[in-house]
Amino acid sequence: MTLEVKQIEKSYDNAPLLRGVSFTVDSGETVCLLGRSGSGKSTLLRIIAGLENAEGGQVLWDGRDMSDVPVHQRGFGLMFQDYALFPHRSVEQNVAFGLRMQNLDDREIKKRTGEMLDLVHLTGFANRKVTDLSGGEQQRIALARALAPHPKLLMLDEPLGALDRTLKQTLLDDLRQIVRTACIPVVYVTHDQEEAFSIADRLIMLNSGKIEQVGSPEQVYRHPVSLWVAEFLGLGNIILAEKNGGKSDTISTQFGEIPFAVGSGVSTERELHLLLLPEVPGMRISLEKNPEENEGSYMLITGQVTETIFLEGKYRLSIKTNGPSLRFVSQTQFNTGENIRIEYPIGEIQCLN
Amino acid sequence: MGEDRYQVRLKNAAFSERAGDEPALQNEIRTNPVTVGSSRKQTHMESRLLHRENLQTALLWAAPAAFLLFFYFYPLAAVFLESWEAAVDSSINWQRVFQPLGFTLWQAILSTILTLLVGLPAAYLFTHYEFPLKSVLKGMTTLPFILPTVVAAAAINSLYGPRGWFNLGWMALTGTDTPVINIVNSLAAILLAHVFYNTAVIIRVTGSAWEKMDSRLPEAARVLGASPFKALTEITLPLLLPSILASSVLVFMFDFTSFGVILMLGGPGFSTLETEVYYQALQRLNLPMASIISIIQLVCTIMIGAAYSRINKAVQIPLVPRMQAAGHMKAANFRQKLLLILLVIGLVILFVLPLTSLAARSVTRLEAERGQRTAINTGLTLDYYRELFINRRQSIFYVPPVKAALNSVVYAAETVVISGILGALASLALRRRNKLTRFMDTLLMLPLGTSAVTLGLGYLLVFNRPPLDVRSFTLFIPIAHSLVALPFVIRTIAPALASIPDSLRQAAATLGANPMRIWLEVDWPIMARSALVAAIFSFTISLGEFGATTFLARPEMPTLPVAIFRFLSQPGALNYGQAMAMATFLMVVCLTGILSMERMKVFSFE
Numbered sequence: 001m002t003l004e005v006k007q008i009e010k011s012y013d014n015a016p017l018l019r020g021v022s023f024t025v026d027s028g029e030t031v032c033l034l035g036r037s038g039s040g041k042s043t044l045l046r047i048i049a050g051l052e053n054a055e056g057g058q059v060l061w062d063g064r065d066m067s068d069v070p071v072h073q074r075g076f077g078l079m080f081q082d083y084a085l086f087p088h089r090s091v092e093q094n095v096a097f098g099l100r101m102q103n104l105d106d107r108e109i110k111k112r113t114g115e116m117l118d119l120v121h122l123t124g125f126a127n128r129k130v131t132d133l134s135g136g137e138q139q140r141i142a143l144a145r146a147l148a149p150h151p152k153l154l155m156l157d158e159p160l161g162a163l164d165r166t167l168k169q170t171l172l173d174d175l176r177q178i179v180r181t182a183c184i185p186v187v188y189v190t191h192d193q194e195e196a197f198s199i200a201d202r203l204i205m206l207n208s209g210k211i212e213q214v215g216s217p218e219q220v221y222r223h224p225v226s227l228w229v230a231e232f233l234g235l236g237n238i239i240l241a242e243k244n245g246g247k248s249d250t251i252s253t254q255f256g257e258i259p260f261a262v263g264s265g266v267s268t269e270r271e272l273h274l275l276l277l278p279e280v281p282g283m284r285i286s287l288e289k290n291p292e293e294n295e296g297s298y299m300l301i302t303g304q305v306t307e308t309i310f311l312e313g314k315y316r317l318s319i320k321t322n323g324p325s326l327r328f329v330s331q332t333q334f335n336t337g338e339n340i341r342i343e344y345p346i347g348e349i350q351c352l353n
Numbered sequence: 354m355g356e357d358r359y360q361v362r363l364k365n366a367a368f369s370e371r372a373g374d375e376p377a378l379q380n381e382i383r384t385n386p387v388t389v390g391s392s393r394k395q396t397h398m399e400s401r402l403l404h405r406e407n408l409q410t411a412l413l414w415a416a417p418a419a420f421l422l423f424f425y426f427y428p429l430a431a432v433f434l435e436s437w438e439a440a441v442d443s444s445i446n447w448q449r450v451f452q453p454l455g456f457t458l459w460q461a462i463l464s465t466i467l468t469l470l471v472g473l474p475a476a477y478l479f480t481h482y483e484f485p486l487k488s489v490l491k492g493m494t495t496l497p498f499i500l501p502t503v504v505a506a507a508a509i510n511s512l513y514g515p516r517g518w519f520n521l522g523w524m525a526l527t528g529t530d531t532p533v534i535n536i537v538n539s540l541a542a543i544l545l546a547h548v549f550y551n552t553a554v555i556i557r558v559t560g561s562a563w564e565k566m567d568s569r570l571p572e573a574a575r576v577l578g579a580s581p582f583k584a585l586t587e588i589t590l591p592l593l594l595p596s597i598l599a600s601s602v603l604v605f606m607f608d609f610t611s612f613g614v615i616l617m618l619g620g621p622g623f624s625t626l627e628t629e630v631y632y633q634a635l636q637r638l639n640l641p642m643a644s645i646i647s648i649i650q651l652v653c654t655i656m657i658g659a660a661y662s663r664i665n666k667a668v669q670i671p672l673v674p675r676m677q678a679a680g681h682m683k684a685a686n687f688r689q690k691l692l693l694i695l696l697v698i699g700l701v702i703l704f705v706l707p708l709t710s711l712a713a714r715s716v717t718r719l720e721a722e723r724g725q726r727t728a729i730n731t732g733l734t735l736d737y738y739r740e741l742f743i744n745r746r747q748s749i750f751y752v753p754p755v756k757a758a759l760n761s762v763v764y765a766a767e768t769v770v771i772s773g774i775l776g777a778l779a780s781l782a783l784r785r786r787n788k789l790t791r792f793m794d795t796l797l798m799l800p801l802g803t804s805a806v807t808l809g810l811g812y813l814l815v816f817n818r819p820p821l822d823v824r825s826f827t828l829f830i831p832i833a834h835s836l837v838a839l840p841f842v843i844r845t846i847a848p849a850l851a852s853i854p855d856s857l858r859q860a861a862a863t864l865g866a867n868p869m870r871i872w873l874e875v876d877w878p879i880m881a882r883s884a885l886v887a888a889i890f891s892f893t894i895s896l897g898e899f900g901a902t903t904f905l906a907r908p909e910m911p912t913l914p915v916a917i918f919r920f921l922s923q924p925g926a927l928n929y930g931q932a933m934a935m936a937t938f939l940m941v942v943c944l945t946g947i948l949s950m951e952r953m954k955v956f957s958f959e
Contacts, residue, residue, distance in 0.1 A: 051572050053685065071575040072583075078576040084569040088591050097587075101578035149578060 001027040002062055003048070003153055003185050009056030010043055017043055019209040020057070025153075025185040030176075032188045032200030036232070039206045041189040042081065045155045048187070049078045061152065072101070077151030081158040083142035085130040091117070091141055092126035098149030116144040119178060136167045143175070147182060154179065155187045160195055172198055193233050197221070205229050227273045227352040237276040237326040238352070254323035255301050258346050273352040278316070279329040280348040285317075288339040298343035301326065305338050406785055413782035414793050417775045417839075424832050425800055428811025435814055436648045439641030449629070450646055454653075457625040460540065460615075461608035464547035468604050469597070471548055471703065472555025478696045479556060480563040482689075483681050490697065491556075494704045498553035499947055500940055501897025502613030503914040505550045507936035508707035509618060510537060510921060511714040513545070516929045518710050521719040538620030546614040549707060551604045558603070562596035595664065602661045610654060612806055613899045617918055626650040630806050631903065640814060647807040658802055711940065715933035718926075737930035752909055754935055757916035761896055764912060767831035768838055768895035769888045775835065776842030776887060783847045797843065800836040808833055809904025823905055830912070833901040838891035845890060849883035850876070886950050893946040896939065913939050 003025045010018040017040040025031045033041045046052040048059050050071040059066045066074060077098075085094050095116050099109045117123050120140035125133075130141060139159060146154060159175065160168045176199050179186050190196050196203055197217045205212040205220065205228075213225045224230040230238060241253040250257045251272060288302055303321035310316075315330045319340065326342075334340055439445055479491050497505050511517050513536050520532035536542040570592065574584040590597075612627040619625075624632060626646050634643035684690040718734040741754040779797065783790055800808070812833065816823050823829055853876060861871045899914040906915050913935055920932035 049576050051575070070580075071572075072578045072580050074576075075578070076576065078573070080569050080573055082569075084567060084573040086570060086573070086588060097574065097579075098577035101574075101583065145573075145577065 001152065001185060003187070004060040004063070005048065005057070006060060007057035008044065008047060008054045010040065010047065010054050012043070016209050021206070021209070021211055023204055023211065023214065025187055027185055028183045029201050030179055030186040030188055030199055031202045031204060032190065032196040033204050033206055034190060034193060034196045035206035037191050040209050041206055042157050045078060045157050045187065045189055048155060049076050050074050075152045077146040077149070077154045079142050079146040079154070079156045079159050081161055083138050085138055085142060085145070087131050089130070090126065091122070091128045091130055091133070094130055094141055095144045095148050097145065102149060112148060116148045119147070120144045121174070135163050136171060139163065139171060143178065147178070151184065153185050153187070154182065155189070157189045158191070160192070168195070175199065205232070207232070223350065224275065224352065230275050230352055235275060236278045237324070239274050239276065239324060241272040241274050243270050243272060253299070254321070255299050258299055258349070275350040275352050276326065276344055277348065278327050280345065282345040282348065283328070284343040285328065285330045285334070285340055288341045297346055299346055299349065301342040301344060303340065305334050305336050305340060308334060308336055407787065410782050410785045410787065410789060413778050414789065417779045417797065418793065420775055421796060425808070425836055428808060428815045429803065431814040432644045432647050432807060432811045435641055436644035439645050445642065445645065449642065450649060453624045453626050453629040453646065454649060456623060457609055460543055460625065461605050464544050464551070464608040465601055465605045467544055468548050468551045468555060469601060472552045472600070473559065473597070474696055475552060475700055476556050476560035476563055478693065480560055481682065482693055483683050484693060484697065490700060490705070493708070494556055494700055495553040496708060497550040497704060500943055501899065501914055502550070503617065503897070503899055503917045504711070504936050504940045504943070506546055506614050506617035507917055507921065507932060508711040509542060509546045509549060511711040511933055512707045513537065513542065516926065518714065537618055538622060540623065542618040543615055543623065546618050547608050547611060549703065551607050552704070554604050554607070555600045558600035559593060559596045562593055566592055599661065599664050602657065602664055606654065606657045606661065609657060610650070610804055617921060626653070627804060627806050627900070630810060634810050634813060635904065640810070643810050644814070647804070647810055650804055651807060654802060654804065708940070711933060712937045715930065715937040718930070737934040740927060740931050741934060752911065754916050754920070754931055757911045757913050758935070758938065760910055761913040764830045764834065765892045765895035767828065768834040768891050771831055772835040772838040772842045772891045773888060776839055776846055779843050780847040780850050783843070784851055798840050801840055805833070805837070805898065805900030806904070808836070809901040813904055824907060827910065830902055830905045831895065833905060834895040834898050835891070837898065838894045841890045841894065842887040845883050845887040846880060849880040853879050882953055886953055889946045889950050893943050897943055
């Protein structure tokens with residue numbers, strides 16, 4: 001039970017939309033396609049579902065090319081953005097639709113529809129009109145409808161897009177649980193990184209039609225491969241640096257010279273972007289008035305606290321330096337206006353492409 | 354309702370984009386600060402002011418009301434009375450009533466089904482595919498609907514008639530002298546013509562619902578395992594059903610009340626209620642019989658109209674509008690391309706070909722003229738247009754066609770004046786929204802729901818003594834046309850007038866303008882465009898009106914549509930050619946009017 005997407009190409013209005021996208025999804029795995037709106041994520045889902053044709057590449061199911069299989073025979077489930085519930089049918093009829101298409105007998109349909117409604121915690125909603133449901137209820141019905149025919153693969157297109165934040169959180173927990181129990185490959189499309197991080201086993205970062213990075217949420221967070229990924233995820237502080245010519249294997253930053261072989265990533269270009277995460281092991285923050293010797297394995301940043309926010313047990317500091325403004329997370333409190341120094345372990349500095 | 358296509362335009366303002374702002378207008382009128390009848394306690398002063406305003410409104414309504422009473426209700430009452438007397442008298446042959454009723458229903462049902470069969474695929478084509486010249490083709494399919502019926506009938510005749518392109522072409526190719534398509538004077542011609550001019554209704558009404566339907570709904574069905582056919586029958590068609598029903602009832606109504614097409618293409622062998630009224634009244638001079646049929650026709654139209662408004666009001670399923678232009682695709686694979694090409698070819702044959710063949714036929718000689726035994730000169734010619742100016746027969750009843758055109762223009766101008774004055778009065782009165790106004794507004798719409806033939810019959814019954822004698826008083830034709838045009842004029846002028854905020858007039862007054870100057874400097878410039886549109890509207894309505902005119906036009910004073918009808922029923926290639934020339938002329942004039950109205954977006958004051 002593996003979905004394999006191979007070198008998919010697609011253009012829209014003569015502009016390339018997908019440029020050779022390839023990935024695989026295994027049973028029980030949730031893969032999240034993360035990218036800006038307009039990056040071709042939804043189109044990719046539609047191509048996998050068979051609603052649109054790719055201009056190049058293949059969609060394979062267990063090694064079999066699906067290009068000649070029409071949409072309704074693929075057995076892939078797709079939950080549409082804004083749900084696309086049938087407005088002329090009741091909740092029960094919506095959920096039962098896929099089962100009816102399989103020509104199951106009425107008793108079986110009734111039974112499975114009931115199970116699905118239980119699964120999404122909407123028991124007793126069977127005879128309601130879908131147009132009378134709230135956004136969250138519609139979302140659950142759409143999920144039940146997509147899951148009812150036991151699809152081989154489940155695709156979700158921005159399933160929580162239109163919902164408010166608190167509702168999103170509850171639904172996300174439910175969704176994760178339901179999707180895990182279904183034990184099928186799941187492709188989840190979103191532009192919201194929080195959503196992606198909380199549901200994905202694997203993230204696929206899609207940038208202007210190309211895959212920028214694939215990895216577990218932790219890998220992507222800890223080691224973004226490119227400037228785009230770091231910026232898109234809003235990971236933290238990006239500073240400019242310049243490689244020093246000649247034999248000295250160092251780069252100069254606004255915060256002093258550091259050795260070239262920084263934490264991860266190598267770039268051949270002279271201009272570099274360095275990523276400083278707001279919170280890394282070994283980072284020390286202290287008031288500037290009791291200066292300590294710099295031990296050499298740290299980059300020293302000094303600046304003034306312009307803002308401090310207490311969130312989830314930690315302090316988020318905005319710091320005005322003589323270069324760009326930076327953000328760090330501290331375990332201890334610092335007040336606005338205080339001058340502080342940050343010792344950032346050089347080993348944790350990442351070089352972005 | 355009957356004959357005239359324009360009547361329909363307003364009645365169904367529901368599906369014309371332009372009509373969309375009408376409710377807004379009514380709101381505006383209601384929320385106008387001068388609105389009367391508020392619940393707060395009125396001071397003496399205010400109530401006097403109110404009284405004066407109500408009086409003003411009543412005075413403004415006086416002329417339109419008198420007009421309606423005398424030229425609409427009075428003749429209609431006469432038809433009722435006549436039919437009542439006839440019905441009491443047992444000598445009526447009811448067979449003569451039920452036979453046309455049966456045929457009217459039968460042809461209307463058949464026509465509606467065929468129109469749906471053409472209209473639904475066309476609506477699908479226009480809402481789902483992008484292709485070159487799409488907007489032109491879409492415009493051409495709507496065109497027949499807004500042209501006068503005589504033009505539509507003449508266009509069908511120019512293509513499939515015994516002297517049309519197909520038959521003469523076939524005869525020339527094979528050397529035979531029998532036409533291959535004998536559809537004129539058959540049911541087929543009636544059905545073809547009805548499809549020709551009513552498909553636009555399906556395309557507009559169902560098409561706009563289809564356009565608004567979320568294209569992901571059928572896609573969701575497909576993903577859930579529905580075949581394309583299942584997705585169509587389970588999702589798309591049920592969702593479109595209300596609009597399909599509404600447009601079908603509308604089409605049924607037009608087919609049921611069709612007059613010109615039946616008369617010109619069905620011939621004497623077929624008679625519907627409308628044409629039977631015509632035969633009974635004008636040929637058998639059996640006015641009681643004509644009245645009975647008229648009343649039955651009226652009852653039927655009222656019932657169909659009621660059915661329509663019920664369906665239209667029926668709770669519609671809220672459809673999430675789809676994203677802009679989503680689902681408009683280019684044909685990608687072979688099957689889609691084939692489907693698209695076949696649909697486009699079909700629409701071109703059905704809609705574009707007749708209109709172009711009409712124009713082409715008016716400048717092409719295809720056969721010998723009568724009495725010409727020598728070799729036939731086929732080819733391009735302007736003879737048919739030249740002949741329009743010549744009175745060949747030297748008979749007072751056969752005026753040269755150019756005279757008919759002149760008559761038409763004079764009648765149309767008179768219609769513009771009459772409907773313009775009455776419409777302006779009514780529009781001014783409509784600025785004050787009260788009980789009387791609402792009542793009058795509804796009343797003025799009634800002529801639209803009445804068959805023009807019935808109206809013509811009523812005039813024959815009532816106005817038969819000098820000085821108001823149909824045979825001598827020529828203003829009856831523009832008067833009947835004005836009844837039809839008035840609702841359109843009001844619907845065009847009133848919104849413009851209502852959109853002018855009172856503060857503008859007050860500002861002008863404080864700056865020293867007297868009421869006359871205010872009208873000239875403020876109101877008129879703002880609503881001039883609307884007035885022009887209204888004028889063009891009534892002009893083209895009058896130019897194309899056929900039903901009432903056949904009853905009211907004296908033999909020596911025909912209008913263009915009447916002349917086209919006469920020339921088409923005369924033998925001879927020259928007569929036929931002249932009918933084509935006149936129909937082409939009428940088509941071009943109406944088209945110019947319609948297009949210029951489309952271009953002049955009615956000015957609205959924001």
